[in-house]
Amino acid sequence: MAIRNSCPAQNLRLTQRREIRTVYSGSTFIVMRGYPGTGKSTVARAIASALHAPLIDRDILRQKAVDLFGDLPQVGRFSYELMFALAEEQLRLGLSVVLDTPLTYRTTLEQSKQLARSFQTPMLVVHCQCPPEVQKRRLEGRKGNVSEFQITSWEEWMQWKPRFEDFDDGGCVIDTSNPLDDSLAKVMRTMYELHHQQKYSPKQNFSDQSRI
Numbered sequence: 001m002a003i004r005n006s007c008p009a010q011n012l013r014l015t016q017r018r019e020i021r022t023v024y025s026g027s028t029f030i031v032m033r034g035y036p037g038t039g040k041s042t043v044a045r046a047i048a049s050a051l052h053a054p055l056i057d058r059d060i061l062r063q064k065a066v067d068l069f070g071d072l073p074q075v076g077r078f079s080y081e082l083m084f085a086l087a088e089e090q091l092r093l094g095l096s097v098v099l100d101t102p103l104t105y106r107t108t109l110e111q112s113k114q115l116a117r118s119f120q121t122p123m124l125v126v127h128c129q130c131p132p133e134v135q136k137r138r139l140e141g142r143k144g145n146v147s148e149f150q151i152t153s154w155e156e157w158m159q160w161k162p163r164f165e166d167f168d169d170g171g172c173v174i175d176t177s178n179p180l181d182d183s184l185a186k187v188m189r190t191m192y193e194l195h196h197q198q199k200y201s202p203k204q205n206f207s208d209q210s211r212i
Helices: 008-023 040-051 058-069 075-092 106-118 132-141 154-163 180-200
Strands: 029-034 055-057 097-100 123-129 172-175
Touching: 029 040, 029 106, 040 055, 040 097, 040 123, 040 180, 055 058, 055 075, 058 075, 058 097, 075 097, 075 106, 106 123, 123 180, 132 154, 172 180
Parallel strands: 029 097, 029 123, 055 097, 123 172
Antiparallel strands: none
16 A cells, blocks of 8 residues: 655655756756845755755855955946856856845846846746844844845845835745745746746747746
8 A cells, every 4th residue: 555645844845856856957047136134145045055056146256356356346346247257157058057146226137137048048036025023133133244245234224225126027026934945945836837838938038937
């Protein structure tokens, strides 16, 4: 007699593994989006680990540039250009790649789409959100383990918030106050759908994806 697995958590993990294997059959360009403290870096690392994909963290690139050259006006732009140059090389090799960036500006989204189109690679924006009280707690918990560019207080975030442009990214929205496994499962399901869609609609533009 066959033994049926009746544990929902185990069933979810089995489903995730099947979806991950399907995603492995083609590269995906993952672009993170989210306010500071929404957990996007944690989710980005989980996605990169699940896919065995390169993770490119824009904050790390910027910090290293400042360490070497000082806080010059060009450092911000340089870190973005380096981020995209590294992503381009990974996509050229046929690899998936995860960009850990807040996606503050629409121009960054458009540049990401252009790069995805140039390699005909499905692109997915993973938009991380959480309740304000969770975001505040995370920001304040950063103290003592941050780069000089990271926001570490709610007051500082309120000053920075107007710089973040409001636009529709057409991505996968996740609530990071939920368990990380749930967020990862939703991302994997969306990626599975992108690759399934590409298999049967090869001429479609996959750099614009609807929310699920």
